[in-house]
Amino acid sequence: MELNLYKKCIFRFQRDLKDLKMKADYSSCDPTGLGDWLQDIALEYRQYTYCLVKNDIDKNFLTQMTDQDLRDCGIVNSIHRKKINQKISGRTCL
Secondary structure: OHHHHHHHHHHHHHHHHHHHHHHOOOOOOOOOOHHHHHHHHOHHHHHHHHHHHHOOOOHHHHHHOOHHHHHHOOOOOHHHHHHHHHHHHHOOOO
16 A cells, blocks of 8 residues: 555656656757757657756757767657657757
8 A cells, every 4th residue: 555655756746847847948058049949849849958958968969869869968759869860850950
């Protein structure tokens, strides 16, 4: 019984943290608008702004990022990495 309650608490915490990361204003530490660029793919991609900014990645550096770089920055979902890479390669000017 206690284990189920613990798992529910962890799940809710992770869900709330993801929600906060999507709603946060990163303009003070993200002058290139990386969060908005990610949100153009889909709203849920905005959650990755924090992990990228934390690793000193901005929109201008994205063209140099590999799939492994994105994984190392904390984007563990392979489909999300693929969609981010597709958007990177489809843009001539970030």
